[in-house]
Amino acid sequence: MAILINNRKYDVIVIGAGPSGVSSAVNCAKKGLKVLIVDLNSNTGGQIYRAPPKTYKSISKKLKENEIQKQLSNEIKKFKIETAYNHTVWQVSPGFKVNAFNETSTIQWQSKSLIIATGTYEKIIPFEGWTIPGVIGLAACTIILKAHHFIPSKKIVLAGNGPLLMLVAYYVIQFGGKIDAIVDTSSKIDWIKSSFSLMTNPKNFRDGIKWVFKIFLNRIPVYSNSTIEKAFEVDEGIKLKIRNLKTGKAKNIISETIAIGHGLIPSTDITRLLRAEHIYDEQKGGWIAKVDRFLRSSVRGVYLAGDGAGISGALAASDKGLLASSTLLYDEKIISQKEFDQNTYKILKKLDKYEVFSKAISKLNSTPKKIIENIDNGTVICRCEDITKSEILRAVDQGARDINQIKSWTRLGMGPCQGRTCQYAASKIVAEYLNYEIDNLGYLTGRSPIRPVPLDRVLGDFDYEKITKVEAAPL
Amino acid sequence: MTETDVAIIGGGINGGSTGLELAKNGLNVTIIDKNFICRGASGVNAGTLTMHMTRAQLIPYAKKGWELWMNTSEWLSKEIDVEKKNGLCLAFTEDEEKLLIERSKIRKYYGADISIISIKEAQRIDPNINSSIKCAAFCEMDGYVSANQTGNAYSKALKENKVKILENYDVSKIDYHKNKYVIIFKNGEKLTASSIILATGVNLEKTLKLLQINIKIKCLPQQLIVSERMPKIMDTVITVANGKLSLKQFKNGTVLIGGGWPGIGNIEDNYTETKPENLIGNMMLACHAIPRLKSSRVARVWLGLEAETDDAMPIIGEIPNYENAYVIGSIHSGYTSGPYMGKLLAEKILGKDIDLSLFDIKRFL
Ligand SMILES: Cc1cc2nc3c(=O)[nH]c(=O)nc-3n(C[C@H](O)[C@H](O)[C@H](O)COP(=O)(O)OP(=O)(O)OC[C@H]3O[C@@H](n4cnc5c(N)ncnc54)[C@H](O)[C@@H]3O)c2cc1C
Numbered sequence: 001m002a003i004l005i006n007n008r009k010y011d012v013i014v015i016g017a018g019p020s021g022v023s024s025a026v027n028c029a030k031k032g033l034k035v036l037i038v039d040l041n042s043n044t045g046g047q048i049y050r051a052p053p054k055t056y057k058s059i060s061k062k063l064k065e066n067e068i069q070k071q072l073s074n075e076i077k078k079f080k081i082e083t084a085y086n087h088t089v090w091q092v093s094p095g096f097k098v099n100a101f102n103e104t105s106t107i108q109w110q111s112k113s114l115i116i117a118t119g120t121y122e123k124i125i126p127f128e129g130w131t132i133p134g135v136i137g138l139a140a141c142t143i144i145l146k147a148h149h150f151i152p153s154k155k156i157v158l159a160g161n162g163p164l165l166m167l168v169a170y171y172v173i174q175f176g177g178k179i180d181a182i183v184d185t186s187s188k189i190d191w192i193k194s195s196f197s198l199m200t201n202p203k204n205f206r207d208g209i210k211w212v213f214k215i216f217l218n219r220i221p222v223y224s225n226s227t228i229e230k231a232f233e234v235d236e237g238i239k240l241k242i243r244n245l246k247t248g249k250a251k252n253i254i255s256e257t258i259a260i261g262h263g264l265i266p267s268t269d270i271t272r273l274l275r276a277e278h279i280y281d282e283q284k285g286g287w288i289a290k291v292d293r294f295l296r297s298s299v300r301g302v303y304l305a306g307d308g309a310g311i312s313g314a315l316a317a318s319d320k321g322l323l324a325s326s327t328l329l330y331d332e333k334i335i336s337q338k339e340f341d342q343n344t345y346k347i348l349k350k351l352d353k354y355e356v357f358s359k360a361i362s363k364l365n366s367t368p369k370k371i372i373e374n375i376d377n378g379t380v381i382c383r384c385e386d387i388t389k390s391e392i393l394r395a396v397d398q399g400a401r402d403i404n405q406i407k408s409w410t411r412l413g414m415g416p417c418q419g420r421t422c423q424y425a426a427s428k429i430v431a432e433y434l435n436y437e438i439d440n441l442g443y444l445t446g447r448s449p450i451r452p453v454p455l456d457r458v459l460g461d462f463d464y465e466k467i468t469k470v471e472a473a474p475l
Numbered sequence: 476m477t478e479t480d481v482a483i484i485g486g487g488i489n490g491g492s493t494g495l496e497l498a499k500n501g502l503n504v505t506i507i508d509k510n511f512i513c514r515g516a517s518g519v520n521a522g523t524l525t526m527h528m529t530r531a532q533l534i535p536y537a538k539k540g541w542e543l544w545m546n547t548s549e550w551l552s553k554e555i556d557v558e559k560k561n562g563l564c565l566a567f568t569e570d571e572e573k574l575l576i577e578r579s580k581i582r583k584y585y586g587a588d589i590s591i592i593s594i595k596e597a598q599r600i601d602p603n604i605n606s607s608i609k610c611a612a613f614c615e616m617d618g619y620v621s622a623n624q625t626g627n628a629y630s631k632a633l634k635e636n637k638v639k640i641l642e643n644y645d646v647s648k649i650d651y652h653k654n655k656y657v658i659i660f661k662n663g664e665k666l667t668a669s670s671i672i673l674a675t676g677v678n679l680e681k682t683l684k685l686l687q688i689n690i691k692i693k694c695l696p697q698q699l700i701v702s703e704r705m706p707k708i709m710d711t712v713i714t715v716a717n718g719k720l721s722l723k724q725f726k727n728g729t730v731l732i733g734g735g736w737p738g739i740g741n742i743e744d745n746y747t748e749t750k751p752e753n754l755i756g757n758m759m760l761a762c763h764a765i766p767r768l769k770s771s772r773v774a775r776v777w778l779g780l781e782a783e784t785d786d787a788m789p790i791i792g793e794i795p796n797y798e799n800a801y802v803i804g805s806i807h808s809g810y811t812s813g814p815y816m817g818k819l820l821a822e823k824i825l826g827k828d829i830d831l832s833l834f835d836i837k838r839f840l
Contacts (some may be wrong), residue, residue, distance in 0.1 A: 091749060091751055093739075093748050093749070094748070097751075099751050106751070106755070108751065275746065384703075384704075384774075385704075385727070395627070398554075398627060398630070398631060399630055399634075400627070402511075404514075405511055405514070405626065408514070408518055408623040408624075408626060408627075409623070409624060409626065409627040411623065411727070414623075414701075414774070414775060415703060415704070415774055416703045416772065416774040418774070418775060447775050447776060447777050448749045448775075448776045449773055449774075449775070449776060452703060452772035452773060452774050453772060453773040454771075454772045455702075455758060455762060455768065455769050455770070455771055455772065455773060456769045456770060458755070458758070459755070459758060459759055459762060459769065462759055464567055464568075464607075464763055466759075467756055467759045467760055467763065468752070468753075468755075468756040470717070470719050470736065470756070471717075472574070472716075472717035472718055472719070473528065473717065473719060473735060474530060474787045474807070475530060475531050475578055475581060
């Protein structure tokens with residue numbers, strides 16, 4: 001049988017087992033709720049503390065991240081929380097029914113409430129050549145480094161913006177790689193300006209200083225105010241052109257890999273499927289599910305933990321998990337008003353403090369107008385369907401005025417990633433072109449499956465007779 | 476207050492085709508849509524142009540529609556991809572074989588050039604089909620349109636023919652006096668017209684009520700499944716004996732699986748939701764027909780709302796008790812025949828002697 005219906009009803013299903021998912025699951029389990037936590041990875045940890053694959057027998061250098069991941073897993077075990085790792089959620093419907101697939105089948109669970117802790121994915125502003133082999137995401141690069149403990153190639157260029165540039169640089173050096181250049185769209189002044197706000201979070205700030213120091217000591221060329229304009233394959237690897245956005249000066253260099261990222265985008269696939277309300281907030285990463293101060297979405301019974309309703313980073317994540325789950329417990333009348341107030345008072349204060357920090361980060365990750373203008377007309381924006389910037393603008397010239405209309409006329413966002421990768425850049429391009437506020441363009445309608453479903457895995461082997469019989473269409 | 480000769484409420488394939496023909500004949504036409512042009516059923520349907528799934532009595536109309544689709548550059552626009560393909564309708568069991576032979580015979584009687592062929596012949600036409608079929612029905616008149624491009628193509632053609640398009644205009648009231656219609660929109664604006672055409676698809680029941688006409692129109696939420704891009708795995712449009720599968724591969728490599736496996740949906744808030752059990756059934760049937768499909772991944776599922784009257788036949792023609800008021804919609808395989816049906820209604824409005832008695836709305840009153 002290909003579809004398994006699990007009729008056990010859970011009180012709450014937590015989707016995503018990163019720090020915010022785990023803290024909310026634990027908080028609910030402590031109060032006796034029947035909790036299921038689901039993640040497509042093989043263990044807890046999420047993106048930031050992702051566990052090394054099970055097949056890696058021993059990993060020589062234990063990182064701090066790997067230790068935190070272990071703690072998260074222990075918490076889950078300690079409170080005997082049911083887990084469904086290696087399960088990719090592909091459909092969530094009201095009521096709530098959560099459908100996920102693993103190696104062999106697709107399964108459906110039901111729950112009264114949902115905590116969505118699916119985090120973020122990375123934002124990449126396209127440039128000519130970004131789809132050639134050897135160009136990877138900056139956040140993807142952190143996973144290769146932190147969970148797999150190797151560098152993508154001996155020589156690498158890091159590009160984009162924000163603190164991830166520095167973190168990746170630090171690890172690449174740590175693992176023996178050579179960084180040919182760091183290409184940062186921000187200026188040195190932007191960094192200095194933000195450092196005061198960043199200091200509000202001394203722990204992360206200290207990490208940052210450590211990273212910057214390492215970059216400095218290793219004399220890595222840093223190109224500020226700059227972007228990669230073009231990249232193409234050559235015998236030695238990749239040749240790339242760096243453009244200074246202020247002076248207009250260009251420089252060519254050769255490397256083997258480009259890791260590029262311009263910050264993070266909150267994952268809204270599930271809230272869009274559930275037709276929750278969304279708002280546009282550039283500082284929080286773009287389109288986000290609308291939540292109240294206590295992380296309730298506009299759909300009753302759906303709570304947002306972690307970055308889904310705005311990026312605030314790993315430290316805030318577990319607190320946001322606590323907040324979302326406390327709200328759920330209160331709404332379900334499991335904890336009293338008094339307990340709720342006590343719980344949330346401290347968390348809200350802490351979160352306000354993190355806010356200063358995350359605002360500074362998001363400033364560093366802001367997308368300069370110039371790099372949008374600088375995208376060549378022939379550049380592919382939607383890489384699933386090979387839709388170029390000029391095709392998008394042609395649809396706009398023909399009268400398309402919202403992102404779904406552009407989708408339907410050009411096929412932008414119709415491929416396996418469902419616009420996760422292109423929606424941000426495409427909207428920026430169109431808003432810029434029309435001189436529109438970006439939220440007037442709307443957001444892509446949520447469509448199932450939120451991750452591509454492999455037919456062989458989901459259907460398994462079946463006999464023709466087993467296919468549900470349906471009434472014949474009228475003649 | 477603005478004025479127009481003809482106001483068409485509903486800018487789908489039916490409203491669009493009627494309006495285009497009227498405008499080409501010199502009438503001043505305004506098309507009103509509460510959303511954007513062809514964003515309802517006409518923009519999200521499977522785009523299959525097959526005789527194997529068409530209701531027998533509608534075959535003559537579908538054939539004419541098919542011919543129009545095959546030369547869109549003449550009357551519509553170049554902005555839409557249309558492909559002619561061979562159509563194979565498959566039977567996997569003895570019961571299905573009987574059903575296929577019987578249904579094909581009736582469709583043939585109504586004018587479809589369908590013939591029953593052997594397994595061998597079917598495999599010659601498309602070697603990718605499951606070799607365990609009992610027999611197949613073959614029709615050369617088949618193919619598909621990339622329906623997502625409908626809106627672009629129609630809005631371009633309509634504008635070129637000076638049709639005024641009002642998008643995001645929702646009709647809340649229609650007043651009729653002194654042989655004029657005053658259409659009142661939710662935003663408070665008004666439009667006066669000498670004649671009106673209701674073409675609001677699945678919303679027809681509600682729109683007809685504005686003219687005190689009460690008939691039942693069912694809303695069928697239909698699911699469609701599309702794969703990621705694949706190398707060529709099939710070369711025909713595939714359907715099955717009971718009509719519950721339509722399958723084809725587009726030029727860009729994606730494979731579209733349809734066939735009317737219902738999901739969940741309602742008209743009121745235009746809400747739709749997939750039904751996983753039915754997705755699985757539809758996927759199994761598709762993979763059974765074209766086994767290599769199983770190596771692909773499903774990229775996206777979406778739903779559209781289809782209108783159906785109690786006898787599953789269209790309503791096209793004059794609205795009783797009113798002068799110069801018309802309706803068009805609820806057409807089975809309506810995307811295929813829409814361009815022709817719209818043309819027919821336009822010709823009738825222009826005074827030609829067109830027989831639409833088969834689709835008369837009076838049969839429900
Ligand atoms: C999923 C699916 C798959 C299909 N597959 C096929 C296929 O493969 N082949 C085929 O031949 N047919 C197919 N069909 C059928 C075909 O799509 C329809 O018959 C046809 O598109 C109907 O066209 P329409 O113009 O009547 O309705 P629509 O395209 O729905 O247009 C109606 C328009 O009216 C507007 N409207 C509604 N209320 C108001 C109001 N109050 N004021 C203003 N505007 C209003 C709507 O916004 C909409 O744009 C399919 C249908 C669906 C749903």
